[in-house]
Amino acid sequence: MINKIICNRYKILDHLGTGGMATVWLGYDTILDRQVAIKTFKIDANDEDAVKRFNREAKAVTSLSHPNIVSIYDVENEGEFYYLILEYVEGMTLKDYMTKNPRIPIETIVHIAKQIAAGLSHAHQNGIIHRDIKPQNILMNENLTCKITDFGIARAYGDTTLTQTNQMLGTVYYLSPEQARGNVATAQSDIYSLGILIFEMITGQIPFKGESAVAIALKHLQEELPEIDKYRENVPQSVKNIVLQATMKNPNERYISSKELFEDLSTVLNPERLHENKYTGFKIPTEPVRNNYNQTQYIDRNPIDVPHTYSDYNNYNNEDDYYDYEEDERQNNIRNYQNTQPKNSYNKVSKKDEKEETSKAKHIFLAIIAMVAIIVGAFFTYNYLIGANSVSAPDVRNKTLEEAKVAIVKAGLEVGDVTEVASDDVKEKTVIDSDPKAGKKVRKGSKVDLRVSSGKKTVDMPNFVGMNEDNVKRNASKLGFKNITVEKVESDRYDTGKVVSQNIPAGTEIVPKEKELIIQVSSGKKKVSMPNLVGEDSSSAESAIASLGFKHVSYKEEYSEKEAGTVISQSIRSGSNIVPSEESLEIIISKGKEKKTSRDNSDTNSRTNNDNNSNNTSSRNTNSSTTTNSDGNGNGRRNNS
Numbered sequence: 100m101i102n103k104i105i106c107n108r109y110k111i112l113d114h115l116g117t118g119g120m121a122t123v124w125l126g127y128d129t130i131l132d133r134q135v136a137i138k139t140f141k142i143d144a145n146d147e148d149a150v151k152r153f154n155r156e157a158k159a160v161t162s163l164s165h166p167n168i169v170s171i172y173d174v175e176n177e178g179e180f181y182y183l184i185l186e187y188v189e190g191m192t193l194k195d196y197m198t199k200n201p202r203i204p205i206e207t208i209v210h211i212a213k214q215i216a217a218g219l220s221h222a223h224q225n226g227i228i229h230r231d232i233k234p235q236n237i238l239m240n241e242n243l244t245c246k247i248t249d250f251g252i253a254r255a256y257g258d259t260t261l262t263q264t265n266q267m268l269g270t271v272y273y274l275s276p277e278q279a280r281g282n283v284a285t286a287q288s289d290i291y292s293l294g295i296l297i298f299e300m301i302t303g304q305i306p307f308k309g310e311s312a313v314a315i316a317l318k319h320l321q322e323e324l325p326e327i328d329k330y331r332e333n334v335p336q337s338v339k340n341i342v343l344q345a346t347m348k349n350p351n352e353r354y355i356s357s358k359e360l361f362e363d364l365s366t367v368l369n370p371e372r373l374h375e376n377k378y379t380g381f382k383i384p385t386e387p388v389r390n391n392y393n394q395t396q397y398i399d400r401n402p403i404d405v406p407h408t409y410s411d412y413n414n415y416n417n418e419d420d421y422y423d424y425e426e427d428e429r430q431n432n433i434r435n436y437q438n439t440q441p442k443n444s445y446n447k448v449s450k451k452d453e454k455e456e457t458s459k460a461k462h463i464f465l466a467i468i469a470m471v472a473i474i475v476g477a478f479f480t481y482n483y484l485i486g487a488n489s490v491s492a493p494d495v496r497n498k499t500l501e502e503a504k505v506a507i508v509k510a511g512l513e514v515g516d517v518t519e520v521a522s523d524d525v526k527e528k529t530v531i532d533s534d535p536k537a538g539k540k541v542r543k544g545s546k547v548d549l550r551v552s553s554g555k556k557t558v559d560m561p562n563f564v565g566m567n568e569d570n571v572k573r574n575a576s577k578l579g580f581k582n583i584t585v586e587k588v589e590s591d592r593y594d595t596g597k598v599v600s601q602n603i604p605a606g607t608e609i610v611p612k613e614k615e616l617i618i619q620v621s622s623g624k625k626k627v628s629m630p631n632l633v634g635e636d637s638s639s640a641e642s643a644i645a646s647l648g649f650k651h652v653s654y655k656e657e658y659s660e661k662e663a664g665t666v667i668s669q670s671i672r673s674g675s676n677i678v679p680s681e682e683s684l685e686i687i688i689s690k691g692k693e694k695k696t697s698r699d700n701s702d703t704n705s706r707t708n709n710d711n712n713s714n715n716t717s718s719r720n721t722n723s724s725t726t727t728n729s730d731g732n733g734n735g736r737r738n739n740s
Contacts (some may be wrong), residue, residue: 100124105182106175109137125187128172131565135172138183153181160185160250162225164561166606167218169238169248188246193237193296201303202331205338207243208300209364212341214245215293216361221559222247223286223357224521230284232292233270234299271312271319272305276348279316286519287350290357294345301338302330320348337367340378351514352380355500355528356553492547494537495530500551503530507547515546521556528552555610562605563598568620571598579611585618589625591648591680597621624678631673632666637688640666644684651683656690663691 104110105126113125115136126137142149160171160183173184193211197203203211215237222229229236229250236249275291278284298306306325307318324346327339341363347353354360366372493510495503504514515534525531534548535541558578563571568585575583590599602617603609627647632640637654644652659667670685671677 104129105137105177105180109135109175109182109184111137126184128184134187134189136169136185136187138185140181140183141179142181143179157183163222163227163250164605165218165221165559166244167214167246168221169246170562185248186246188238188240188248190238190240192235193239193245194234196239197234197300197303203300205301205334206368208297209338209367210243211237211239211245211300212293212297213361213364215247215296216357216364218245218247219286219289219293219357220361222250223289224553224557228284228286229289229292230278231270231273232289232296233273234296235270271315272307274316274319275350276320277350279319285350285516286356287353290345290354290360291350293357293360294342294353297345298324298327298342301327301334301342304330335368335373336377337369337372337375340375341367343378347380349380351504351517355517355551356519358553359528488543489540490543492533492535492537492539492541495533495547495549496537497525498530500528500530500549503533503549511543512541513544513546515548517549517551519553520550521554522552523555525552527554557608557610560601560603560605560607560609563601563618564605565593566598568596568598568618571618575611575616580614580616581612582615583618584615585620587622588619589623590621591624593621595621595623624680626676626678629669629671629673629675629677632669632686633673634661635666637664637666637686640686640688644686648679649682649684650680653683653685654688655685656688658691658693659689660692661689663689665689 100111101113102111108128108130110127110129111124112127112134115123115125117123122139124137124139126135127133128135140149140153142153157171157174160169161174164170169188170186171183172186173182175182175184215232219229219232227250229247231249232247236247238246238248273292273295275284275288278288295306298304304325307315307322309315309318324343327334327342341360344363345353345360354363490511492512493506495506498506500517507514520531522531529552531550531552533550535545556579561574561578563575566574572583572585588599590597593599597620599619599621601619603614630643630647632643635643657667659665661667665688666686667689668687671682
């Protein structure tokens with residue numbers, strides 16, 4: 100697999116690990132130039148369950164975008180191989196860190212726990228439960244930044260068709276009591292696992308051990324958490340309370356949400372909290388029970404008459420009367436048919452059938468009476484046993500969660516499931532409504548489910564950089580953004596239509612409808628106007644070319660009348676709009692005037708000598724002619740003298 104390129108994009112560099120269903124590789128994204136983690140699944144296309152599990156995992160993880168959760172970049176498949184392209188976190192697991200640092204400072208433990216709680220809060224708000232929080236599934240870099248990974252057994256709240264409620268998932272050392280019972284995991288289950296993890300970071304010990312998974316699961320169900328002081332001294336009570344509240348056996352006594360746990364962790368080391376009282380769970384103030392009677396009264400109820408049995412009905416008939424009747428009928432038949440019928444004739448059988456039908460009718464009639472009596476008796480019994488012990492469900496709307504719990508318990512009822520729901524109208528940690536509704540008659544001890552406001556609907560800002568503009572606008576609208584502004588910018592890094600930047604940093608918790616989202620979208624690579632380099636010296640031209648971003652440049656030298664080192668031509672016309680990184684540029688630089696060779700000098704000298712000889716001959720001829728004329732003239736002149 101090493102050096103293999105999958106999906107025409109991702110190159111496998113190294114093997115990182117192998118789990119129960121998947122193998123993880125270190126990969127390289129050849130398009131975005133970054134390292135990635137590649138989680139590989141080999142799935143038989145005919146195995147529908149396996150394909151569903153993969154699609155479920157992909158769906159769960161792709162919906163999450165948070166600094167403390169490993170991001171998923173892409174989902175691919177080639178034949179029977181399915182791939183999750185994940186963020187690569189260079190570092191170690193929390194398990195490795197704990198092994199190397201057996202006594203982690205309390206401040207560091209709180210720092211780590213806060214990050215895990217923040218990541219879980221984001222997942223829970225998106226309807227995703229991890230169900231396998233353990234140190235092996237927490238990745239850390241050198242700066243102790245934590246990221247939750249491996250949502251391989253995570254599920255959406257509504258995905259009930261793919262979950263077996265009686266199947267215990269997750270590592271048994273961190274398994275919540277409700278999961279040990281075979282119940283469906285909830286957000287409180289993840290909180291319990293995180294509480295066990297914090298215990299382990301503090302003490303260096305797993306709280307519950309056993310010879311088998313079943314034995315350990317039973318301890319989670321039955322045994323109290325060991326005292327932290329047995330393993331480590333001087334741990335602030337506020338920190339120990341975090342562990343205690345997160346690991347309560349009753350989910351209703353734990354933190355209502357991972358967000359609440361995060362907020363508690365944010366202040367746990369404040370000086371005023373270090374010596375707070377020990378957390379002992381949810382306690383209801385007790386009041387003396389008021390009774391309108393001096394003593395318990397019992398009502399003597401007469402037993403309901405039970406009808407005779409079927410055998411009693413048979414005995415009820417007078418056997419002698421039966422036979423007398425049959426004999427009379429037989430004699431009449433003999434007289435009427437002149438003894439033409441044998442003793443065991445058809446008529447005798449008919450009369451016997453009539454007798455049986457009469458008996459059956461009596462049985463049915465009496466059975467109906469008995470059933471009516473039973474129903475009436477059951478009605479009165481229900482009203483006595485149930486109606487007398489019924490109470491009205493209290494009105495807990497607009498009460499705080501703690502106030503609602505007190506009211507429910509005082510009414511003789513139990514607190515059922517507590518579900519957090521975002522609300523723009525109801526204050527955070529305030530009850531929105533209950534089931535059963537206020538005033539409804541229910542039996543004492545019944546459970547009342549609560550819907551509690553988690554505050555205004557918030558989301559963790561996704562990272563839209565690199566995504567298509569249309570997809571970003573569509574996803575942003577789904578998140579609740581009402582005001583989306585698009586700005587077009589040139590970009591050498593991102594293709595046309597891709598988001599270059601966003602005004603809200605990724606991971607920021609926001610209320611989308613209260614924010615304006617501004618995204619900058621690439622309009623293509625940056626274009627420049629080609630300058631005129633002709634006449635510039637070569638050094639100035641090279642500096643200008645480098646600043647423009649040209650990657651393909653060639654230089655040539657030619658003789659010219661211009662001064663050496665001066666640009667005499669360029670291959671791209673000045674004023675052209677270009678993308679320098681995509682263009683090839685040729686620059687011609689002057690070498691100066693061409694120098695004369697020795698041969699050229701010889702030819703020049705020869706031409707010069709010839710010219711001089713010609714001039715000398717002409718001069719001599721001229722002189723000769725002059726002399727002759729002078730003699731003639733002289734003679735003449737002398738003769739005259």
